[in-house]
Amino acid sequence: MSKNEKRSRVAIVTGGASGIGLVLSQALAENGYSVVIADMQNAETAAKKLQAGGLNVVGVKADVTSVEDTANMVAVATKTYGGLDVLVNNAGIFTSLTLKPFDQISPAEWMKVMEVNTLGPFLCAKAALPALRARGGGRIVNIASTSQLKGAPFMLHYTSSKGAVVGFTRSLARELGSEGITVNSIAPGFTLSTGVLAAGMEEKMGEVVRRTGRSIQRDQTPEDLVGALLFFSGEGSDFITGQTLAVDGGSAFL
């Protein structure tokens, strides 16, 4: 590669086959990234749809709670695109949650949410680290939630898991800063992802959550998260790490 030739940056988006993750995958690809969609279901189908639009995307079946799958997802990135620059930890249990008072949440439900939402980002970061180091630096962007920042009833396992994501972000930033790897979180407000709409969650959320509790009083869409992701993934955020940015139309203030 000549000095002036810019290498295409490579990103993995976990949970990228649908919902917020699919919109983020498409946005990265439209902005010049080569993207690996890593999802436990429909990864290749989602990738094919984006490939049909001329985008550089591949799909790989990966469960973020599996050491083998997360290692393979990184291997796909390095084999297909020559390396890895950005890991987006988006996969999470949210739209399949049954909202309930905390004393009705079983230990098994608690552990499942924690497994996907906290063990998942940990395993993905571990798997990605050698590849990010090989590039001399990189980006880890975690998808948290403003439900954790503001408190939200009837999903204590979920809000606790997203609180863990913020702690994970801050501590990992401290460990990796000297290697040029930044770690930041985006905390979305309640977002009308395809998963949310399919589960009919928007019907259950009140006006305050959806609109009137925001400074900008409208529904949030996955596209609202794209600007923050491109910022945290790109060069303009070189000196920003350990941060959590609420993207929620001005509802939670940090």
Ligand SMILES: NC(=O)c1ccc[n+]([C@@H]2O[C@H](COP(=O)([O-])OP(=O)(O)OC[C@H]3O[C@@H](n4cnc5c(N)ncnc54)[C@H](O)[C@@H]3O)[C@@H](O)[C@H]2O)c1
């Ligand atoms: N939609 C919202 O209101 C909202 C708000 C704040 C934060 N978030 C967070 O944003 C992320 C995406 O939310 P969404 O609304 O798009 O959800 P979604 O349910 O629509 O999509 C989640 C995706 O993750 C995948 N996934 C689930 N478990 C996985 C696993 N173990 N391994 C690999 N992939 C897995 C699913 O197959 C799916 O493609 C989640 O982390 C969620 O907690 C969502």
